[in-house]
Amino acid sequence: MLSRRRMLQGIATSTSVALGSSLAPERLLASPATNTTPKRIVFFMQNQGFDPKTCIPDGMTNSGSLAKAKLPEPISALEPYKERLHIINGLHGIHTSPTHSAFFGALGGYRGSDGVPPSASTIDYELSKALPQTLLPHLCIGMDSIENMKTKPTIATLSASGAGSPIFMHSNPNHLYQMLFGGISSGNIRLQHEARSSVFDQVEMLAAAKGRSLPASGQRRYDQYVQGFKDVNGLRTRLDTVADHLRKFAPIVDERYTAPEFETDWHDCLLDLGISALTSGITNTLTIGSGRGEIFGAWKGLGIDQQGHSLGHMDQPDNPIWIKIRQYNSRMLVRIMEKLESVPEGSGTMMDNTLIVYTSNNADKQHTSGANWPVMLLGNLDGAFKSGCFTQLDGKxxxxxxxxxxxxxxxxxxxxxxxxxxxxxxxxxxxxxxxxxxx
Structure with a gap:
């Protein structure tokens, strides 16, 4: 059972490491005066592995164009977007020792394991610093069974800002909505947002006062939590100053938030919030953890009764269960692309300046050596990446x-x-x- 103390610590810590330095409201989007193209990157990490046979077209063994190829059934939703797709096979992650999952090592490129803290920052965090800065440079969302998302609304398994500094992902869409759009809401959401804000203000003051009486070693750790609450409260204030802008992008709250029938209702809500954070300019880096970097996960809303660890022991190619899961992922990727494509930016659209990286936190399968780590790229980040092709590497x-x-x-x-x-x-x-x- 997640205690209130652990939950508050998770919220404070996750917001602190995600925010980094404070940003003024006018820097919600990259300034046109800098002549810097606003760029953004999305990481979509599916657990239990990504079997190459579920993404490589039949008969393609060498690098080449996808123009005349037919995509496999699990990713068939991407067929109309082949010119924006780049399938890569033959990278490796042997040094990450993935087994059930590489955890932080999947995005960190180092050895990871269950319960082991990150040994360095992960690529998503580093990119959030390199890209034009926004109010919330890095947002992480995690999808799991409804029970896990309710009892552990925040969890850290995939992203990190440095050694021993994990970044928490948000799994309760109600909490995340309040954090991002609570200031522009009305009714119960507004009341909950104000009550939550009042609690955080009080916790910040009490924490700052109580921390002074601790020994030096404990005081440093306590200061991290205090700073976390300062950043939570600061983010709320800065978002309030751009309320008129945010109203154009906030998703509609419906019964899926408050009375989800299946966990996929919350998955869809979380995706909507992630997309809104991108299109509004709140963030430039979004990390999605389907299965939250562990061996769990459930998709009952797709008619799949099996969940968790057992899914990883099933062969993925031609498996109706994994076809449903991968098709669901593909539809999510399409939703991201279509929404970004609908927003003008520069001489094109937001999608023109975006790259989506789809892979697994567990290489090609569960209980793997990591010798092959398939990846799909969607988009080209303002022409930086090749697209419309398949690349076969030599595994070195x-x-x-x-x-x-x-x-x-x-x-x-x-x-x-x-x-x-x-x-x-x-x-x-x-x-x-x-x-x-x-x-």
């Missing part, structure tokens, strides 16, 4: 090389990500970004 470059490519596209002149020379000699046969994916 790690997922870190892809993350290096993402950082290069974001303007960071780096040759490696979270891999020193000693590690690179063992797990990477080259250096720098993947020339096969950059345009």
């Amino acid at each position: 470059r790690p997922i870190n090389a892809l993350y290096t490519s993402l950082l290069r596209a974001a303007g960071q002149n780096v040759d490696r990500f979270n891999m020193d020379d000693k590690m690179a000699k063992k797990f990477d046969n080259s250096t720098g970004p993947l020339k096969e994916v950059l345009a």
Whole structure:
């Protein structure tokens, strides 16, 4: 059972590491005067593995165009968007020791394990710093069974701002709505937002006062929580100052929020909130954890009775259960693209300046060595990435090389990500970004 204390700590800590330095309201979106194109990246991490046979068209064994290929049934929803799709096979993550999940290592490119804190920052956090800054540079949302999302509304398993500094993901759409759009709401949502805000204000004051009596070591840890509540309260204030702007993007609250029939109702609400955060300019980096980086997860709303660990022991190719899950994922990806495509930006749309990275926190399957880590890219981030193609690699470059490519596209002149020379000699046969994916 999640205690109130643990929940408050999770909220405070997650907001603190996500916000970083304070930002003025006028920097909600990148300033046009900087001539910097607003860019954004979405990570969609599905648990239990991503079998390459569920995404590579039949007969494609070598790199080539997807123009005349027919996408496999699990990702058939992406067929109309093949020109924006890049399927990559042959990266590896052996050094992450994924087993049931690589946890923080999936986005960090280092060894991860259940209950083990992150050893460094993850790629999504680093990109949130490199991209034009917004009010909430990094937002993480997690989808799971309805029971898990209710009892553990925040959890940290995938993203981190540094060694020992996890970033919590939000799994209760009611809490997340209040955080993002509570200031522009009315009725019960407004009352709950004000009551929650009042509690956070009081906790900040009490925490600051009580922390002074602690020993130095405890005081430093306590100060992190105090700063977390300061950032929560500061974010609320800054969002209130751009209320008129946010009203155009806030999703409609319906019975799916308050009386979900299935967990997929909350999944859909969380996705709506994530999309709204992107289109409104609140954030430039969104991480979605379907299964929340662990071995759980449920999709009863798709007519699937099995859930959790047992799903990972099923072969994914031609499996009607996994076809349903992957098709559901694909429809979510389409919803993101269509919504971003509907918002003008520069000489095109928001989707023109966006990249979606879809993969698993567990390489190709559960109980894997990580020797093959399939990835799908959607979009090209303002022309930085190739699209409309399939790339087959030789298995000698790690997922870190892809993350290096993402950082290069974001303007960071780096040759490696979270891999020193000693590690690179063992797990990477080259250096720098993947020339096969950059345009």
